[in-house]
Amino acid sequence: MTRKTEIGYYVLLVVMVLGSLRFGHLMWQQQQTLSHLQKQAKQLKQKQSSVKTSHQKVKQVVAKSTITRASETSQQFFNLAYNWSSGSDYKKRITKIEQSKLVTSQVLANDYLFPKVGGTADYIDNNGLKSSVVQVAYYPKTTNDNETSGVVGVAVNAKHDSDVGNGETRYYYFNMTYLANDNQISSLDYIGRLAINQSTDFNTFNPYE
Numbered sequence: 614m615t616r617k618t619e620i621g622y623y624v625l626l627v628v629m630v631l632g633s634l635r636f637g638h639l640m641w642q643q644q645q646t647l648s649h650l651q652k653q654a655k656q657l658k659q660k661q662s663s664v665k666t667s668h669q670k671v672k673q674v675v676a677k678s679t680i681t682r683a684s685e686t687s688q689q690f691f692n693l694a695y696n697w698s699s700g701s702d703y704k705k706r707i708t709k710i711e712q713s714k715l716v717t718s719q720v721l722a723n724d725y726l727f728p729k730v731g732g733t734a735d736y737i738d739n740n741g742l743k744s745s746v747v748q749v750a751y752y753p754k755t756t757n758d759n760e761t762s763g764v765v766g767v768a769v770n771a772k773h774d775s776d777v778g779n780g781e782t783r784y785y786y787f788n789m790t791y792l793a794n795d796n797q798i799s800s801l802d803y804i805g806r807l808a809i810n811q812s813t814d815f816n817t818f819n820p821y822e
Contacts, residue, residue: 683791700734741774
């Protein structure tokens with residue numbers, strides 16, 4: 614091998630080595646870039662999943678809050694509507710409820726809750742009739758961020774002065790709609806009373822069966 618050929622061979626070898634190193638570096642860069650992109654994609658997916666889960670939890674908390682407020686508002690309302698021990702207390706119910714702003718005017722116009730019958734207050738005083746709320750239970754059916762609808766059950770005890778024992782407890786049920794933004798019961802429609810042979814345990818009763 615001549616000196617010139619030998620030099621040419623080494624030059625070619627150097628070029629090939631440099632080319633190989635360059636190619637290897639490019640492949641390493643591509644691999645690093647791909648790995649970085651995959652890592653970013655994974656982080657984005659985790660973040661989206663976290664945001665989705667967080668949003669779902671917020672919605673669940675809001676819904677629970679709406680149901681809790683509806684239950685509390687219905688308890689306040691029925692305590693004002695059905696707790697009285699004299700004809701004077703009975704007459705003041707509507708005024709107290711209006712001032713509380715717990716219900717809309719539509720509910721105040723409910724003939725079942727507020728019958729426009731004269732002489733009731735006199736009957737209450739003449740017979741020593743007393744009414745007291747025993748329990749109020751709300752059974753939600755549909756709920757969103759601002760509104761919940763369902764059934765509310767009310768146990769009310771009535772007792773005359775002449776009664777022996779603790780009087781009689783009756784269980785009334787209403788369809789109810791509650792608006793969270795207004796903190797008001799917007800509709801309340803009487804369904805009926807539980808029969809004597811029906812379960813009157815609010816903890817086990819299911820109005821949707």
